[in-house]
Amino acid sequence: MNNTAPKLWSPGDWNALFGFGTNILVNLLTLTALLRYVVKLPDDIVFGRILPATGLMLFLSTGYYAWLAYQLAKRENRDTVCALPSGVSVPHMFVVVFVIMLPIAAASGDPIHGWEAGLTWVFVQSFVLMLGGFVAPWVKRITPRAALLGALAGVSITFIAMKPALDMYLDPVIGLVCFAILLASWFGGVRYWRGIPAGLVAIAVGALIAWGGLALGRDFGGMDPDALGTSLASFGFSLPIPALGHVFGGFEYLGVILVTAIPFGIYDLVEAMDNVESAEAGGDRFPTTRVITADGVVSLVGCLLGNPFINAVYIGHPGWKAIGGRIGYSAATGVMVLILSWCGLVALLMALIPVVAIAPILLYIGLLIGAQAFQETPRAHAPAVVLALIPQIAAWGKLMIDNALAAAGTHAGAIGIDTLAGTGVLYRGLELLGGGAILSSLVLAALVACIIDRAHARAGAFALAGAVLTFFGFMHSEAIGVAVHPSIATAYLLVAGGMFVLARQTATRPIDLAHAALEAAD
Template sequence: MKAASDHTPVLWTPGDWNAFFGFGTNILVNLLVLTGLLQFVLKMPSDIVFGRILPALGLMMFLSTSYYAWLAYSLAKRTGRSDVCALPSGISVPHMFVVTFVIMLPIASATGDPIKGWEAGLVWVFFQSFILMLGGFIAPFIRKVTPRAALLGTLAGVSIAFISMRPALEIFMTPAIGLVCLAIILVSWLGGVRYPRGIPAGLVAVAFGIVISWLTSAFGLGIGDMKLSNVVSAFANFGFSLPVPAVDHVFSGFQYLGIILVTAIPFGIYDLVEAMDNVESAEAAGDHFPTTRVLTADGVVSLIGCLLGNPFINAVYIGHPGWKSMGGRIGYSAATGVMVLLLCWLGIVSLLLAIIPIVAISPILLYIGMLIGAQAFQTTPATHAPAIVLALTPHLAAWAKTLIDGTLTAAGTSASQVGLDKLSNVGVLYHGLEVLGGGAILSGLILGAICVFIIERQFAQAAAFALAAAVLTYFGLMHGESIGVGNGLGVTPTLVVAYGLMALFLFALGRTSFVLSTERPPATPELEPAE
C-alpha cells in the first residue's frame, strides 16, 4: 500500500470541465466588465487597454491560478486525497469598481488625461500589494480567535449583496434568456441532471443565451441587443501583445499619494479579511490551505501585475465550495489561467464582449452566491445562525447605500443636497446605511463574532471583540468612509463610546457569577399557536 506522500494526484478529472467552464465564465464576465469600464467609462486609449493593461492582467492571473493549482496538488499529494479543489482566484471585483470610480475616474476627469488616472490606479495596487504581504503573517492568528460563523457570515453578506443581487436583477430584466439559463444550470448543478455526452451545464446555458439573443436581435423582437457592427469593430483589437514594464508610470502616480492612501489602507485590510474568509470557506469544504502563503501570493502576483501596468488587484475568490461541488479539482484553476492569458495576449476579449450576452452568464454568478450564502449556515452550529444574520446586515446596508448614491448621482444630486430629514421621512434612513455599511466586511466579522461568543456565554471573548470594534471604529476602519481620527475623538465618536460601553458590560458580565437563566433559549423559539 502506498504512503500518502507517494500518491500522484490526477491533474484533470471530468468534473474539472464543469468547474473550468463555470469559473472560466465567471472570470470572463469580470474581464468583459473591466474592459468596458476602461473603454467606455475611463475613455482609456485602445492601445493602453489591449496593449498594456490586459496583457499584464493576463500574466498576473496566469501566475495566480497556476500557484493555487500547485498548492492543491501539494495538498493532494501530501494527504493522499483525490478530492482536493484548488482555490479560485482572479481580479478582485469590489476593488475593480473602487479603483475605477474612486481613484482613476476622478483623477482622469480632473486632469483631462485618462493616463494620469491609470497611473494613480497603479500606485493604489502598489500599496495594496504590500498590505497583503505583511498582513499574511497576522492572518492565521485572526482566523484562530475568530468564530467560523463570523468569518463565513460576513462572506455570505458579500455573496448575497454584491455577487447574487446584480445577476438576479439582470436575469429578471431579460427573463426569456436569464430564467431559462438559470433553470439549465440549476437542474444540473443542484438537481444532478446530466446533459448529453456530458456537456457542461454552463456551456449549454451560455450557448442557449447566445442563440436566443442573436436570433431575437435579428428579427427585432427586443429580447436581445446584439449588433454585427460591434463584432466587426472588435477585430481591430486583435494582435499579440506581451506585457512590458510600467515602473515609470507607477512612480508618476505617486503625486496622488494623499488621495490614494485614504482608500488603499482600509481596502488592503478588506482584502486581508476577505482572503481569510475564503480560506476558511475552503477549509469548511474540507481543503486546508496555509493562510500566510495565500495572502503573500496574492500580494506578490498583484505587485508583479502592477509593475507591468495592471491597476487591478488579485484576490482569492469566494466560491471554492461551489467549484468543488461541481467536481473541480486541480486542473480547472491552471486551465483558467491559460485561457485568460491567451484572451488577454491575443486581444480576443473585445470580440467576446461583442458576441456573448451578459445575461447568459449571470445565472452562474447567482449560483455561486447561493452556495456561499448557504455554506455559512450549513457548516456552523445551528445555534450560531443569529450571528450569521447579524454579520449579513452591514453588507445589506452597504449595498442599499450604493444603489441610493448611484440613483441620486444620476439625477444630478446627492443625499446631502436632498436632505437626510427628507429621506428619513420617506423611510430611507440614509445616515444609518452610511454608518452601518462603512467597512462592512470588518463590521460584519466583528458583530458576528460578538454574537457567537454571547451565544456561547464566553463574555470575556465577546468583550475583547467589542473593544477591538471600538479601536477599529476610532480610526474609521469600521463604520466610516475614510480612515483618520476626525477631530481627535475618532471618525464616528459616538460609536466608539458605544462599543466601549458594550465591552465594559460584557467584561463585567464575564467576571460575575450572576446569571439570569441556567437554560439556553432554543435555537428557533416556538411560537404560540394562533387561537
Template sequence: MSANPAIGGRPKFWVAGDWNALFGFGTNILVNVLVLTGLLRFVLKMPEQLVFGRILPALGLMLCLSTGYYAFLAWNLARRTGRTDVCALPSGISVPHMFVVTFVVMLPIKLATNDPMQAWEAGLTWVFIQSFVLMAGGFIGPYIRKITPRAALLGSLAGISITFISMSPAAQVFSTPVIGLVCFAVILANWFGGARYFGGVPGGLVAIAVGTLIAWGSTAIGLDYGDLTLAKLGASVSNFGFSVPLPAWHHTFDGFKYLGVILVTAIPFGIYDLIEALDNVESAAAAGDSFPTTRVLTADGVISLIGCLMGNPFINAVYIGHPGWKAMGGRIGYSAMTGIIVLVLTWFGIIAVISALIPVVAILPILLYIGMLIGSQAFQESPHRHAPAIVLALLPQLAAWGKTQIDNALGAASTTAAAVGSAKLAQVGVLYDGLATLGGGATLAGIILGAITVYIIDRAFEKAAAFAMAGTILTFFGFIHGAEGIGINRSPTVAISYFGVAAILFYLARYAEFHPAALDLHEVAAEAD
C-alpha cells in the first residue's frame, strides 16, 4: 500500500494509470450506451428525436452525476487515509435491467398501444419505483453486508461475471476471431502481462484501434465485419446537434397507469440492484478500498431518480469490476472523466457516429477481461476452505443463464418451453424446470446458498440455520427460486425444503459431535484475529 506523508493531504485527481482505466472503463460504458441505443431505435422503434434529443442526454447527465459522485467518494477516502492507491467505484447503466425494462416493460406496452411515448413513460415509472427501493435499501445494506460471508457475496458476483458478463463477449469474440482474438491478445498482454505499447499508449485504445483498422480493411476488400459502410457512417452525422435533458416528471407520472405491470418486476429487480451493489462494495473492500455502504446505495437511488425525472428509463448501478480497474492503475480521475466524456457524446449526438465507425467486437474483449478478473477474485479473496461455497454460489447464475439461452432459442423458433413440454426437454437432458427453480432470483439465491455452506464449513450451524430460514421466507414470497415474481406461497415445495434444512442445522448446532480433522480450527482462529 502506498501512502502520502501526511494524512489529510490533497490527493491527485489524475495519475498515469487512469489512462488505462479510462479507456477500459470508458469503452465498457460506451458498449452499453451503444447497445441501449440500438434497443431504443431498432427494438422499440422509438423516433430518433426522442432517442437522441431526450433519452440519451438524460442518460448522459445521470452517468456524469454517478461517476462524478463515486470519484468524490474515492477522493475523500484517499484524503482521509493518506493513501495514493484508492480507486473509485465504477458505475453506469445496469446491464441486466437494460434488457428487462426494454423487453418486459416497454416492448409489451409498445406492441399493445403502438405508441413509443407510452412505452417510454412506463420505463420512466419503472425506474422511479426502483429508485426508492434502492434508497430504502441503503439503510439496511450495511447490516446485510456485516452478517453475510465474503465468499457468498463474491461467489454470487462471480456467477454474474462468468455468465452474463463473460459468455456473450466470449462467443462474439470467437464468432469474429480475426478481430476479437487479436484485440483480446492485445488487452491480455498489456493488462495481465505488463507489455507496453508505443510509449505507453493504453492497451484498450490500441485494441480498439487495431480492431477498427482490421474491420474497415476487411470491408474494403469485400468482407463483412460489423456491417460497416461509408453510407451508414455518413448518415450518422445527421444526428449531430446539441440537446440538453429536459424535465420529464409529467411523463414519469403518466406511466403510473401501467403500475400493475411495472410492480411485478420493479420491486424484485430493485432488491436485485441492492444485493448486487452490496456484492460490488464488498468486492472493492476485498481489493483494499472500503466505501460507506449506505452512501453508495442511496446515491444509486437518488441518481437514478434524477435520471428518470429528466427522461432516462434506465437505472444506474455500481458496476462489477473495481479490482480490474484498480489493477490496471485506475485511481480517481478515470471515473469522473468517463462521465464527462459520456456527457459530451450524448449531448452532441456523437454516439450515432461512433456506432457506425467502431465494430462492437473490438470493444467486447474488455468485458471478457473484467469477467475473468472478477470470477477469479471470489477464490483469491476468500479463505481456501470456502471454495466449495463459492462454487455453490455460482450455480444459480449458471442456471439463470442457461434458462435464458433455452428461452431465446425456443423463441427464435416461435415456440416456448411450455409449448414443447418439460418432459420432452428432459428426455434430451434439458432440465428446464430445475433451471428455472434454481435460477429464480439468482443473485440472492447464490448468496443464501453460499452463506449456508460457509457457516457449515466453519461449524457455525446456528448461523447456517438462520440463513436457511431466510431462504424459507424469501422463497415463500417469490424473491428466490420462483418464476412468477413476488407474491405469497410462490414456491411452497422449495420453501418447505429450506425449512427442513434449517431444522436439521439447528439440531446439529445443539447436539452434534464433530470429527476434529474436518476443520482446521487454527486457521479459523488466525483469520478471526
C-alpha cells in the first residue's frame, strides 16, 4: 500500500477557500453589524474583545476539521477527502442577539450586561454539545438517512438559501451576474482565466460593478465612500483576553437563558449530526462524537475569551467537495479569519465588498444540500424528505411574520390569532409546526420513512420519541416545560400505539419484506 502523506493543498482548495471564506466573511460582517447597531456595544468591545475571540474560535475549529480530514485521507489512502466546513452558527447568531442580548441590554440599560448574558448562553450550550456528542452516534445509527438529510435540506432551503435569493433580486445587476459566474463554474465546469477561482471572480466583478456604478452616478450594491474612510479607524492589533468575570456575570440571568440554551443546544446537536451524515453521503465518514464534542470545546474556549456565538459544523460539505475543496481550504480559512479579526480589517471589508456579491454562494449551498437529500436517499423515501422540509418552511414563515409585525410596532397576539386566521394567515399552525423545527423534521420524516419500509416498530419508536419531546417542549414549541402541548403529545402517543399494533400484526402475518426492501432501495 502507498502510505505517502496526503496533500495539504490541492488546486480545488482555491475555489473552496474563496467560496467558503466569503461565506464566513459574510457571517462575520453580519454579527459585527448586529453587535454594533442592534445591541449597541461600543467599538472597543466589538473590535477589541469579541472579534478577536471569535477569530480564535474559528481558527481552532477550521484547523481541527482540517486535521480530521488529513487523518481520514491518510487512513484511507486517498486524496478526495474534504474537510468539514464550520463557523459561527447563523440561526443562533440571531437568536442570541434578539432573544438574549438585546432584551437584557434594554432591561438593564447596559449593553455590557447583554453581552455577558450571551456569553453565559454559549457556556451552557457548549456543555450540551459536549455531553450530547456521546449520544449522537446512536441516534445517527437508528435514524433513516432521509430524515437526517431532509431536516438539513429544510434548514438549507429556508434559512440559508432564501435570504440570499431575495437579496439577489433586490440588487439584480450584481446579484444575478455573480450568481451566473458561480453557476457556470461550479455546476457547468467553466474554467476562468488562469484558473482564477469562481468565488474570487464573482467578488471582483461584483465590487467592480458596485464602485463603477457609483462613479457613474448609479447605486449598485449600496456602497458608501464615507463608510470606507471611517472603517480605517478600526485598524489595530488586538489579541483575545480572558473574560471569565463577564461569563459568570451573566449567570444572574440564568433562568431566562436556560429556556432557550438547552433546546438550541439540542438543535445544534441534531444539525451537526445531520451534517456529518451529509459528509458521509458524499464519501467522507467522520467520527460523530469527536465532531460534536469539538464544537462544544471550541465554543467554550471562544466563550471564555469573550465570544457570545456558538460554533457549529456547517451545511455545505458536498458543495465544497464538488468544486475541489479538500484539506487546505479549511485551515486557510481559519488563518484568514484570524488575520482579519486580530488586525481590525473586518470593518474595511464591510465597506469595500457589496454583500450581494457574496450572497449567491449561500444560494449555491442551498441548492446542493436540497438536491443531496433526494440524490443520496432511496427514491421511495422522497415523501419523507418532502415532509422534512415543511416544519422548516413553517418556522421561516412565522419568523417573517414576526419580523414584519415587530417592524410595525406590534405582534401577533395584539392583532389577534383569529383575526390573522380570518385573512388566511394560520399563525398558530405555523407556531406549532415550526417550533423546534429541526427535531420535528427529523421525527416526522423518520416516521414516514419507517412506514414506507414497513418497519412499524421503529416507526412507533419515533412517534413515541415525538410524544416525549413534544410533552417537554423540545418539539412544536419555542420553550421547554412540562405538558407544553399535551394534545399534540397525545396524538403522537396514539400514532405510536397504532404502529406497535401494526408491528404485532405484521409479525403474525408477514408481508413480503424482500419486496419492500427492493422498493425502498429503488
